[in-house]
Amino acid sequence: MENKYRLSKEENLALAKNLVTKSIYSSARLEGINISLAETKAILDGIDVTRISKSSVALINDLKTAWDYTLDNIDTQINLELLCTINSLVLKSIEDFCVGTLRETEMEVSGKNILPPPNKDKVISDLEKILNNGTKTQQAIECFLYGCSNQLFSLGNKRTFMIVSNMILIQDGAGLMIVDDKDLIDFNLKLLYFYNTAKSQPLKDLLYNNCIIDK
Secondary structure, three states, X not given: OOOXXXXXHHHHHHHHHHOHHHHHHHHHHHOOOOOOHHHHHHHHOOOOOOOOOHHHHHHHHHHHHHHHHHHHOOOOOOOHHHHHHHHHHHOOOOOOOOXXXXXXXXXXXXXXXXXXXXXXXXXXXXXXXXXXXXXXXXXXXXXXXXXXXXXXXXXXXXXXXXXXXXXXXXHHOOOEEOOOHHHHHHHHHHXXXXXXXXXXXXXXXXXXXHHEEOO
């Protein structure tokens, strides 16, 4: 899986800053929030959008906090500690002891798969393997799929791993990963297929072909 783009880190960082609102909007849509890009921008500008629930507004503002941290610390080594930090930020407004820590209870995924709590040493080993194989684009996609399939955290896995996967891309000038509106239904269908069958190639192809961008 070759890198699609070869930007400088500075160019990629500027791109990410320019598209951060779109990235946040995309993540909100992936969480099932019925919101427009304009409404997302208004919320981030501190404008009250009355039809959007307080919990959704909090989710969007928490995503901005997490993205700000990521872009301000773009050279930070990507490891389990960083993942926990990003998770704590995307869930900043949630008062829960589990925020920013590995899940300690079983979790049901897609209505039929029961995942045991993740083993910390195995997670560290898995992340090292992902981050030391293939191109940065491959690493970013594999990291996102790993987060979705293993559900390391009790909440916020897609949000956490989307940001971390973008961090991988930005560090290498390999573009950004954003699920556009036109791909949202297909993404959700392929993600469900991945959950139910463990077959990842259709989702990988969608992410690579449609969701890795440079403008």
